[in-house]
Amino acid sequence: MAAAIRAKELGLKVLLLDDNDYLGGILPQCIHPGFGIHYFKEELTGPEFAYRLMNKLDGVEVKTSARVLEIINYSDLEKFVVFTSPQGVQKVPTKTIIYAAGARERHAFEIGIVGDRVAGIYTAGEAQTLMDIYGIMPGKEIVIVGSGDVGLIMARRFSLEGAKVKAVIELMPYPGGLARNIMILKDFNIPLYLSHKVVEVRGKGRVEKIKVVKVDENLREIPGTEFWIEADTLVISAGLIPNVKLLTEIGVVIDPSTGGPIVNDRLETSVPGIFVAGNALLINDLVDYVAEQGELAAEGAREFIENGGIPSRRWIRLVKGENVRLLAPHYLSGERDVWIYARVRRPMEDVVVEFPEIGKKIKLPVVKPAEMLRIKLKAEEISKAEDKITMRVVKHG
């Protein structure tokens, strides 16, 4: 929606397609606060955030229950979007596409859980949809896999509805969520097991017990540390993976570390005129950044349309250095200020984020994999570099 609004403000003709029956993606199911602090300078819930955006959609043609089946990249200047809806299959010509199709959740099979395939195993997002869109209570004794924000927020949600969250199980030696969400565990007296993993589920029709085992610093299971927790529900919150299938089908190049496309500072992918924003680009912590990326992509689309393509230049590569797990965008023009989004590999205190080629240093008290770094590089800083800029996170001093 943010991309559509900005694109319309920039005078472009916009069609917004979504396969849900409603707009906002996962926002309408996120009934907790924590949205919009940067973007609207006000703390909102997910539905409120979505509603504010909806009210700015005037002049945008919107179609819900509309699933894109195919993107046809006829040439750099001509594309078609084929989508289906209750009105049938339609093929719409366009110059540019902003792809903001979000992410999917990792499921129980992907994280190696074995045992019985029974009712009561949900991804966190699915449990949230069941509860907050459809009003269904999934179960009453809950074990949550993953201490990321989504897992923690669901721990609170379940507790508020009277369920007992028996444990949050985290593979890493540190919690995965934002500090404010880790407080939830204390508030509701929920045990957190760090360096533990769920390996097996047993039950007849429904989950009955869940086997947990401790892992060492190399994440290898420690024999003899297994124990069972009785519960009727297992909620998997083990990370998100950008939804990029439609893009890979037309040859968009994917960065294995973000799971999203390789992009320039206009958020343009390796296929000319295809821009990407939000969790389809990389997994964000905050909706505010997602919306910001949408606007950026819209500006890219305008530049593309005005110039018959994004002008060629010698792009400066942004490269991962020490303790940087992922970053985007990957190519910088030096013509404009750029927000860099990045995540570290491991937590560290008292650090400097360095860009040695341009002599930029930023001191930070702490970095965590769970908290995305968002750093602005100024145009004049970027243009100091010859062909690449390395980003690294090192100990201060």
Add this chain to the structure above:
Amino acid sequence: MKIRVAIIGAGITGASIARVLSKYENLEVHLIDKNPDVGWGVSKANTAIIHGGYDDDPDKYPMRAKLCIRGNRLWHQWVKELEIPHVWNGALIVALKDEDFKELEVLLERGIRNGVPEMRIVDRDELFRLEPGLTREALGALWVPIVGQIGPIPAVIAIVENAVANGVKTHLETEVRGIKVENGEVKGVETNSGFIEADIIINAAGLYADEISRMAGIDYFEIHPRKGEYWIFDEGIPGPKRVLFPTPTPISKGIVVTTEISGHLMIGPNAQDLPPEEKENTATTREGLEEVWEGAKKLWPQLPPRSKVIRTFAGLRPEPTGGDFIIKAEEEVWGFINVAGIRSPGLTSAPAIAYEVAEIIQRDLGIELVEKKKWNPYRREITHFFALSYDKVNELVKKNPAYGKIVCRCNKVSEGDILEAIERMKFIGVKTPSIDSVKFRTKAATGTCQGSFCRPRIIQILAREYGVPPWEVTLKGKGSEIGIGDVKVLVRGE
């Protein structure tokens, strides 16, 4: 008066028998299963291969040897009449050591005896032309081009739909608890939902065939479960074109590497014998899955990373005393026909087993079967959005807009597909709405995300069409309800 036939078990065997018996004017056929839907026993989880008929020793296992190849030939016709998803891609039994060729010769010899056409031992050169991705260690293979693959549950569903269209009555969620025998003749079956009269009882109860047989007083065999586990990988992972087998061992055909009919790379099964009381133990295990992984790697070295797994599952083979299929009219109890121990290659053999049973009824029970003047051999496959042209979608949308609306993103399943699935569930008597019933008919929830997007939507549709509250919709029948009530149920203290 019509002769009443009760078939216990709506797996591939019982369903096939029901279809064949539905051809006869003078039979009234009842198909009984304890599960909420058909095909949820052994037939649900297997390798889905229509075998070539070369590996069953006709001296030791005459029934298996005879029925496997006959079944293979019949499937060629059945998949067309019933529009069952299938592929005839052939199999390679691969030799990795010089000694393996000896075993391949044995298989070839057996294949010749069993009447299997088109088999040949191929050298390394031809082997890699057939299957370039195979391990470089491969020395040669037995090439069996008549092997195929089908969707096993879709097959059971198709067969039952056709049988019902031809007059068969189904009794689902109906558990047989006793068999009434009077003066050495069967009278009917006692079930959790009443007595069903029958003049002929056919025991096709899969893993439980020994227990059913005992209910009729016949106890010369036992069935024990032999577990096999599998991995299925995400789409887009390159797999083989043919079915790849290792050279078999005395207990197992070995761990297969194949691209299953919906295009996913699949590996499995291993073989682990369980005690007779573990007939419900279909849990996957770390050890079993590891064994499969290691075994598959020997044939197919470029297995994807574990993060590309979309599903693991296990099935139980019903292994009978003696090892051969037990298909016969029992002399002590007139009218009682055992179709027991239908282990692998039971899926392949099922159509042949069905004709065998019809023959037994005529030959051993002395009942002359009268063919119906009008019997409908055809059944139309359910609409699959993903298989339609865009023009065809638009045609359907004119009649029902639901065909244009996607519910399962990964596999492109429309709401129209799902409504049709529900209609067909009701047609064959499925009483309890379940996500699995929809999944097996439409392929919703079997893709990359394994249903985390579409399950909540499917629940809504099922709740609406079956007129139940959404939390009472089940994953796979009673006891697997997807919720415990509305979202405030606990807060209210119920």
